[in-house]
Amino acid sequence: MIFKKGRYSGFLRPISYLIDLAVIHIFAYLFLGGGTEFLNYTIFVTIAWIVTSLIINFYEIYRYTKAIKIISLVFKQTMMFMLIVFAFYGYYFSLKQDAGAVVKYVFTVMGIISAIKIAIYYLLKKYRTLLGGNNRNVVIVGLNEKTKELEHFFNDNSEYGYRLMKSFILKGDKKTSLDAIFAYISKNEIDEIYASVGDLSEEKMAKLIEFSDNNLKILKFLPDNKEIYGKRLDFTYYGYLPVLSLRKIPMDEPLNKFIKRSFDIVMSLFVIVGILSWLTPLLGILIKLESKGPVFFKQRRNGLDYKEFYCYKFRSMKPNPTADLHQVKKGDERITRVGKIIRKTSMDELPQFINVLKGDMSVVGPRPHMVSHTHMYAERIDKFMVRHFIKPGITGLAQVSGYRGEVESDKDIINRVKYDIYYLENWSLIMDLKVVFQTIYNAIKGEEKAY
Structure with a gap:
């Protein structure tokens, strides 16, 4: 075969x-x-x-x-x-x-x-x-929103080579029996069967699996609205016992971990030696001339496995007791004139490459929040804690996708979490490079929420 x-x-x-x-x-x-x-x-x-x-x-x-x-x-x-x-x-x-x-x-x-x-x-x-070559004949079993989306995908994307032969309804007046579906599949040389989990009882699912295995048909399931099916499941065996994990994180693999860490070290050394070595004295003088206080600002944030670390920045605000409690807003009076410039160009974030070299952060990853905000979001936002399965980043997929800066509503943080989870489940070095170049482009162009 x-x-x-x-x-x-x-x-x-x-x-x-x-x-x-x-x-x-x-x-x-x-x-x-x-x-x-x-x-x-x-x-x-x-x-x-x-x-x-x-x-x-x-x-x-x-x-x-x-x-x-x-x-x-x-x-x-x-x-x-x-x-x-x-x-x-x-x-x-x-x-x-x-x-x-x-x-x-x-x-x-x-x-x-x-x-x-x-x-x-x-x-x-x-x-x-x-x-029309290299095509695969497919059928869809079940009717719901997801099967309709799949129908549109097959019909609108001929370059993938899936030829949708027929869709079958399993419920209601127009339902088709499994035996009739099996007869159609056998007669029309169907290669793949796509079935909706939500439309199948355990008995029907067992019959469909048995038919597919015995007739060498590829069977794939579309998730229904149950939460577990919406995740990127990882299937493995403990001896002969099949076990499902809720997600697979590519960065947990030794080779990927080595690649990710090597990229972080090379990037951080390049920035520290090539940029921070001469930029720090210049910014330090300007920051000191405008307001009293340290050149660097450090703040406790949550990183990998929820552990706290000190995140470094160039100080962009006047020293104030609410720096660890309240996020910067547009027109914030705490920001200095030099601070406005370095925040607009994201130069204030450059000392975080020291965090990267130390191993507290990565160049790319979910942005770490203030500890007080992390506790608040963890209680309020579903799946927020998933972000802490990997190291936080100086920049991230969420930030270059329009969700950086001030969190004005729960929608902002919910979308950040969605992008962060997608990133940790689909990481690749190419994705990191793409995020880095997009970040540089956005910094040069200037972003609306960079204040």
Whole structure:
């Protein structure tokens, strides 16, 4: 069944392996030379490439995979490939291969592989849209708002290659029996079944699962309004016992944790050495000239696992007893003239790169709130505490999506929480880079709520 009609990975995945390995070894011969060492290199790298690609799911790309996910996978595989090649030449140290040639080889190979991978991804989309190939026949079982949304998705997005054959109603006067649905599926060579959990009794669900398994049909469920089904569930086994976790956090994986921390250290050192080293004395003089008090302002905030830490900023307000209690509002009289400028350009946040280097914060993550506000939101806002599963950030997805600055209503904080949860469940280095560039752009442009 691996080459079943409509399957994305039936032919493409083995071919992708062959193409990528061919690129790796052809350029290895051109850049690094032939001989006995080349044969050893070919065997070592082929095995290592396959193993690492399986570990990071480099070839797990489907018709619904987003382009940003592909870019993230390419970046990970590039780092792994770099380590593989240097590991080989580190072991065979007698080869004395030039490090510059190795780096050039790695980036050339990964550049070509990336171009091929992305080209295939978009060519398949065009192939499905224009020629109707690589399609999968699907049916929807059940009727509610979510199944209607799915119908619109299938009908409006032909590039994904899903051909909706029919939707079945299970309740009311127009309901269709499961036996009639099974007959239709068998007769019309349906590839995938999408069923609404809310429209199925336990008995009907069991029958649908049994039919799908026995007839090699892919069965997928649409969540109803129950809270647990709206989460990004993580499925695993404890021995032979299946266990569901409420969510999977990518940053908990060792490789992702290493990538995230490395990015934080590099960024924080760049800012501390390249910017804060000369900007701090200049701002310090201006801050001191306008008002008495320290150059830096520190405030207790909640971070990873709800632990408190001191968050650093350039002081932008006159020293006042309510700094830890009341959030800054538009036209706040506590803000100094220098403070208005550095807050408008977000320069007041730069000392937080010291927090990043110390490990209290990340460059990108949920923004930490004052301790008093955290306690208040934790009691009032659903899922607010989920944000503390990861380190807080200097900037975040919520902030570049229009939810920075003063919280004027519960709607602001609710939307922040939604973006923060999406971020922690879908993190990638590419997403971090996108947020950082958007933050820089917003700082240069100026934001309405930057006061």
